[in-house]
Amino acid sequence: MSDIAMGRPAEPVQSPLEGIWRRMAGSRLKTSYSTELALFRSWPQRVAIVAGVIFVLTLPQTLGPYATGVATIIALTIPGAIALNLLQGVAGQVSAGNAAFLGIGAVVTAFLTGRYPSINFLIVLPLAGLVAAAVGAIVALPALRVRGLYLLISTLALHQIIVYLILVYQEQSVGPAGWFIPVPSIPGLFSIEKPIQWYYFLLVFAAISMLLMSNILRTRIGRAWIAIRDGDIAAEIIGVNVMMGKVQAFVLTSFVIGVQGALFAYYVQVIQHTLFTFDIAIVYISIVIIGGMGSTFGTVLGAALVVGLPYLLQQIAVNAPSDFPLANLFLLHIFDLQIVVYGLMIMGFLLFAPYGLVQLWRRVIGFFRMWPFSTDRTSR
Amino acid sequence: MQLDKTTATGRPLLDISQLEVTYNGVAIAIQGVSMLVQPGKVVVLLGRNGAGKTTTLRAASGFLPIDAAKITDGEITFDGVRIDGKQPHQITKLGMALVPEREKIFRTLTVEENFRMVPMRRPKERGQLMTFIRDLFPALQRRWRATAGYLSGGEIQMLALAKTLLLQPRLLLPDEISLGIAPSLVETLMAALRRINQDTGMAIMMAEQNAAVALEISDYAYVMEAGAIAFEGTPEALMRNETLKDLYLGLGQSGTYAEAGRQRRRGR
Numbered sequence: 310m311s312d313i314a315m316g317r318p319a320e321p322v323q324s325p326l327e328g329i330w331r332r333m334a335g336s337r338l339k340t341s342y343s344t345e346l347a348l349f350r351s352w353p354q355r356v357a358i359v360a361g362v363i364f365v366l367t368l369p370q371t372l373g374p375y376a377t378g379v380a381t382i383i384a385l386t387i388p389g390a391i392a393l394n395l396l397q398g399v400a401g402q403v404s405a406g407n408a409a410f411l412g413i414g415a416v417v418t419a420f421l422t423g424r425y426p427s428i429n430f431l432i433v434l435p436l437a438g439l440v441a442a443a444v445g446a447i448v449a450l451p452a453l454r455v456r457g458l459y460l461l462i463s464t465l466a467l468h469q470i471i472v473y474l475i476l477v478y479q480e481q482s483v484g485p486a487g488w489f490i491p492v493p494s495i496p497g498l499f500s501i502e503k504p505i506q507w508y509y510f511l512l513v514f515a516a517i518s519m520l521l522m523s524n525i526l527r528t529r530i531g532r533a534w535i536a537i538r539d540g541d542i543a544a545e546i547i548g549v550n551v552m553m554g555k556v557q558a559f560v561l562t563s564f565v566i567g568v569q570g571a572l573f574a575y576y577v578q579v580i581q582h583t584l585f586t587f588d589i590a591i592v593y594i595s596i597v598i599i600g601g602m603g604s605t606f607g608t609v610l611g612a613a614l615v616v617g618l619p620y621l622l623q624q625i626a627v628n629a630p631s632d633f634p635l636a637n638l639f640l641l642h643i644f645d646l647q648i649v650v651y652g653l654m655i656m657g658f659l660l661f662a663p664y665g666l667v668q669l670w671r672r673v674i675g676f677f678r679m680w681p682f683s684t685d686r687t688s689r
Numbered sequence: 690m691q692l693d694k695t696t697a698t699g700r701p702l703l704d705i706s707q708l709e710v711t712y713n714g715v716a717i718a719i720q721g722v723s724m725l726v727q728p729g730k731v732v733v734l735l736g737r738n739g740a741g742k743t744t745t746l747r748a749a750s751g752f753l754p755i756d757a758a759k760i761t762d763g764e765i766t767f768d769g770v771r772i773d774g775k776q777p778h779q780i781t782k783l784g785m786a787l788v789p790e791r792e793k794i795f796r797t798l799t800v801e802e803n804f805r806m807v808p809m810r811r812p813k814e815r816g817q818l819m820t821f822i823r824d825l826f827p828a829l830q831r832r833w834r835a836t837a838g839y840l841s842g843g844e845i846q847m848l849a850l851a852k853t854l855l856l857q858p859r860l861l862l863p864d865e866i867s868l869g870i871a872p873s874l875v876e877t878l879m880a881a882l883r884r885i886n887q888d889t890g891m892a893i894m895m896a897e898q899n900a901a902v903a904l905e906i907s908d909y910a911y912v913m914e915a916g917a918i919a920f921e922g923t924p925e926a927l928m929r930n931e932t933l934k935d936l937y938l939g940l941g942q943s944g945t946y947a948e949a950g951r952q953r954r955r956g957r
Contacts, residue, residue, distance in 0.1 A: 529808060536806055539795040542755065546793060547807045547856060548781035 365512065369505045379620045381508045385569070385576060386612045387515035390596040391522045391605065392565035397594075398602030399522075399531065400558035401538025402452050406464040407593040409471035410563050412585035413441045414570020416475055419488035419580045430493035434571045441567025442560045444471075449559035453552055468587060476582040487581035490574045507576060514572060515609075518565060522605045534558055588648075592616075595651050599658050601665025610666040615654075619647045701725040702768055702860055702892050703749060703785070709762035710744050710753065718744045718758065719916040724894075726860060731886050731893045733903045736913035742896035743790065745913070746862045749894070750787035751777040768859070782810075786858035790865055793849040796838030800829060800848055803837050807855040814857070821888070822851040825881050843874040850881065854889075861885070863895040867902065875899060879906050904928070 369377040389407055396402050414437040421433050451463040479487065493510075494500030501510045525531040533554045536544035541551045574580050592615060600611020626640045639646070662668050703726040710718045719741035726732050734742040747753050748760055751772070765773040772780050777787075795803050804822075809815055823830050826847040832840060837848060846866050853861060863882065867875040883906040886893055897903035904910060904924040912920040912933065920933055927933055 532806055532808075535798075536795065539797050540792050542752070542789065542792040543795055545752070545777040546781065546787055546789065546853070548778045549808075550776070550778045552776075 369508055377504060377508050379617055381511055383613050383616045384511035384515040385572060386616050387609060388518035388569040389566050390593055390608045390612045391518040392562035393593045394597045394608045395522055396558055396562040397597055400534035402558055403457060403461045404464045405461055405590040406448060406467050407566060408585045408589035409468040410441045410566035411570040411573060412471055412475050413444055414567035415574035415580050418490060418571040418574040422491055423488060430575060434568050437571035438564040438567040442564035445559040445563025446556060449556040452555050468590060472582060472585050479582050487579050490578050490580060493575045519605050530557060595655050598655055599665055601667030604667040607665045607667030700769060702728045704766045707763035708748060710748050710758050711761040712758045722918055724911055726892050726894050729890045729892055730908040731906055733907040733910045734896045734913055735900050735910055740913040741916040742913055743864055746787060746864050746896050750785055750862055751775055751780040752787060784859040786853045786856045786861055788849050788853050788863040794837045794845055799834050799836055801833050803848060803852055804855060807852055809855055810857050818855055822854060825884060826851055843870050846870060846878055860892045865896055867899045875902055882906060
């Protein structure tokens with residue numbers, strides 16, 4: 310009832326992220342319908358976007374198979390990162406549940422393809438999303454009562470529960486080898502097998518999720534989420550149903566992550582309970598913080614940096630001259646090193662660029678747009 | 690511009706009857722409170738801290754759960770509809786709008802964006818209303834693109850009040866809008882309330898400690914004390930009652946709040 314909707318712990322909890330929302334520039338509302346409707350506001354921006362699209366579309370031809378492999382994983386990451394950014398950056402609900410929902414989507418895919426081997430992926434994807442959305446609706450219940458760190462803890466609990474259930478289910482159904490997922494295909498039309506096919510296939514879903522986010526910010530639902538993030542009392546005053554808004558946020562973002570989980574299952578082909586570690590949830594949180602909360606473009610930048618960085622480190626380690634001091638140590642501990650670098654990056658961004666990568670990008674854009682004036686006023 | 694299109698029927702807009710509110714299931718905050726607000730009228734709730742003014746406003750607007758409070762007796766009807774037990778956003782949609790003491794604006798958004806966040810009941814009238822708001826608060830006009838969190842206390846009150854107007858309520862519930870505001874600004878805000886009432890026909894029920902300025906614009910007043918109504922009547926009736934003036938309103942001989950305080954201190 311309403312006391313759930315308005316309920317909160319006796320001591321107001323300040324989320325560590327609240328300060329960022331307060332200064333966030335990511336989801337500025339547009340001031341006129343023309344700017345609202347225009348996806349790209351100035352011609353240099355249009356040129357940049359077109360160049361970016363061309364770069365992304367021709368990436369396999371220009372940068373080669375290794376980079377395509379990395380870009381494929383980035384494309385696979387984007388829907389989940391977008392979902393978390395909608396939940397956390399726009400609706401203000403902190404969550405560490407990404408890996409759990411990813412697991413739900415993957416296991417639903419394993420179940421469906423195991424039971425009905427001829428089932429089409431076009432049916433599996435929405436079903437995986439729907440199951441994850443149903444779980445998301447349940448997770449929304451604690452969000453109605455707690456926020457900030459407390460909510461984070463309850464999503465952490467969700468993660469443990471889901472991973473445990475996946476473990477139990479795996480032991481009872483297929484055993485330690487895990488589930489094998491068939492190749493996604495439409496018989497007679499196409500099947501997704503080669504790396505380059507995977508790249509374009511996943512790119513489609515990344516693009517859909519980006520369009521979803523940039524569009525939802527213009528709708529009444531998106532505005533209601535922003536209102537809830539900025540203050541649930543202020544939101545109720547203007548007639549926003551806070552309870553419904555939070556449930557919607559969890560359901561919709563869980564759906565997206567569920568679909569992403571199905572894509573993940575198809576992509577890796579073998580699903581095990583060990584795949585869904587808490588590290589994955591942390592990676593998604595890093596992407597959102599490093600990219601820029603509330604920003605679609607920032608999410609993409611964040612995903613590219615956070616996902617791409619380990620591969621970059623690996624390349625550096627592999628290509629370093631072997632007589633380079635500590636080179637072996639570097640190679641040996643490459644995974645530990647990644648975690649250290651993530652941690653340092655999150656701290657660095659929180660301290661020096663709290664709006665994320667997108668803020669740095671805006672500074673660059675502002676530099677050209679405001680020329681010859683100073684860029685200070687646009688980097689706000 | 691007429692926002693209020695109700696009640697040729699003659700029934701009161703807001704009817705609070707024998708209201709009892711309990712905090713945390715144990716502490717009774719107000720008891721046996723009955724109030725009426727007629728359409729298009731300005732009603733003021735006076736009284737000291739803890740007298741039950743805010744509790745009454747929150748009970749009417751559905752915001753009691755903020756502090757784990759509950760209506761335990763009595764009923765509230767708004768334009769003939771029972772609203773006790775309804776959720777705040779439902780009550781807002783019926784046409785009642787609270788301007789609370791705190792947490793009333795979106796601090797990360799600009800002034801303009803704050804206005805744009807409000808979903809209107811009749812969106813076609815947005816332009817007309819915005820013109821009215823710009824005219825009502827020229828000071829806000831200058832801060833149009835400023836982040837709302839950086840506004841001064843007075844500007845925040847203006848923004849909160851103006852933003853609430855966009856909801857096109859039939860009853861406005863401002864909670865202590867003079868709190869912590871410079872005296873000259875208090876006059877501005879009260880003048881704005883009076884204009885809102887006169888130009889739009891919107892009824893107002895406000896909680897106020899600053900009796901002197903509030904009574905000037907009110908049609909009717911309730912004086913609350915320890916969770917009950919100690920006195921009710923027209924402002925003229927209140928001003929004639931010397932005991933009341935001294936005890937509850939802080940309006941001694943001089944007639945102003947500050948003067949009364951000074952006299953009290955001198956008397957000691």
